[in-house]
Amino acid sequence: MQLTLAVTGTTKVSHLVLLQAPVIENNSTIYYQAPFMSTIDSVKVERMLKNLQQHICESLETFEPTARFESDVWQRSEGGGGNSRVMTGGDVIEKAGVLFSSIQGDSMPATATQRNSALAGRSYQAMGVSVVVHPLNPMVPTSHMNVRFFIADNGVDEPIWWFGGGFDLTPYYGFDEDAIHWHTTAHAACAQFGDDTYEHYKKWCDDYFYIKHRDEQRGIGGIFFDDLSSPDIETCASFIERVGQHFVLAYQPIVARRHELPYTQEQRDFQLYRRGRYVEFNLVYDRGTLFGLQSGGRTESILMSMPPLLRFDYNWTPSKGSPEEKLYSRYLVPRDWRNESLQG
């Protein structure tokens, strides 16, 4: 039985709320809720995130006759820990990682305080769920989702909290139908906040998942957001849950209608080649990955996003008029897929 109770280093107790610990889940895994100096009840958010993790794992397991997610429950000496759930070698899913983590620290990392000086010197709690799915069949796109919650507290002022997240899709062979469905579902996830929100988050996603040294998008995008802290914590948490659920709604049907399509070794090789771009993006640009590696995060969890198998081919270019070329020209450029839907 693994159990850690992390205590933050600060001694200010002006509005300390000792949250219950440990929390025993019905799957017999013991999570823990560290005492954290905040008036914000993060237990509710944590429970919602863990439910989301479970829901996503179950949705992916529906495609697999035998493969199942395995759990690695881990602790972090500085406070907190996580449950890394990974499934490999499935008939449909070559590798999928669905990670939950919840960590505490004595003072916000420099990368975070640079963005907002009000965060400097605050203790923090950060929790989230990260998902990357690498299917076997090159006709099925790779998908990614992340939702995260931060609280920064100094024991005196009001705690600062915010949510971030999003999901994006990386096809190897493009299907308009899939791209339209993906973005329509992303739009639906944002519906409560109005059309502008989807447009804003969609552009944010296109801007973020851009491989500068290739002048290519990583995929067809989706939504990406950060610093979400209005109108209130309940509304935001409910939106986050909705994002997670809509990720499943967006991805499930695409996997369902593509995973039995026949494919050739050449198409598989193209998938392996394009997976190299995923590695390039994650290791060169992705803020979460770089911050995690540089700040002593759990390497195996951070790098669970890496594809199981991939290739690099020097100076490869698709042949004129091929489906591979169409991936570049039609799918790896920002496109208003929802509007394609209205037109089509």
Add this chain to the structure above:
Amino acid sequence: MQLTLAVTGTTKVSHLVLLQAPVIENNSTIYYQAPFMSTIDSVKVERMLKNLQQHICESLETFEPTARFESDVWQRSEGGGGNSRVMTGGDVIEKAGVLFSSIQGDSMPATATQRNSALAGRSYQAMGVSVVVHPLNPMVPTSHMNVRFFIADNGVDEPIWWFGGGFDLTPYYGFDEDAIHWHTTAHAACAQFGDDTYEHYKKWCDDYFYIKHRDEQRGIGGIFFDDLSSPDIETCASFIERVGQHFVLAYQPIVARRHELPYTQEQRDFQLYRRGRYVEFNLVYDRGTLFGLQSGGRTESILMSMPPLLRFDYNWTPSKGSPEEKLYSRYLVPRDWRNESLQG
């Protein structure tokens, strides 16, 4: 016929020496020597580097009945260019890249001037040869070599110039004999500068090729150096040539005695897995790779170092007492291999 004459943007001509251009090589490739504001005759260094490129390609082709290096001669709009020579699909060598490049620029990049403020605002010329060899057989180690030459000029003061370089080895299955030979040959390359130089460059190599987020060395090291500018340019250039030649002397015999060893699919898989570390190091830490990608260098040339095929396995660990575990415990830690030789 491709030919570019790049002219630096400065108009100061106090000691301009117009160097000959183009230089026609006997293999019919046309290189070019851009006019560069310097009293330093970089043509000699450039010719030496190109000869080194040719020598290294020939040394690797000796293992191949049919595979041969192909050339991509490229130009850079900002000035200069290169010849990227890549061989793939060999019987012994799965992929090798041997690159020559020589580029000019109007002002030193920020990353370089941070290190030495005297460089700020100077125009520059940078040339070098980079080599990465990924053999097919997991018993044959991956090797890397780089030599480089910089001149920074402001048209008024003495030009600042320096050399850098080194070579290092990344085994998948360790052999003491190979490690001792590699380091003995590295020591011999430095002999003219005395024992201290090898010791210094050996430590520099161990410090540089360290994968922090894994707490592992990339391989068994070798030598690494930078800012070499004494006693004089002729001596340094001759040392650089010696480093390149000793790379061949160090690597050839190791390939020769390992490439016909039998191996299993499990050993091949371990090689593909460990190649992931190569990618992690190069994309997360390697200064040349990151600078190149971020400064708009030629992506395909920069990433020719990537392995042709690789895997990522979540949370994999070698079994107790296995040769794979021995790689970690004996070979991926800094070790005084020359002294092992004296002991053994």
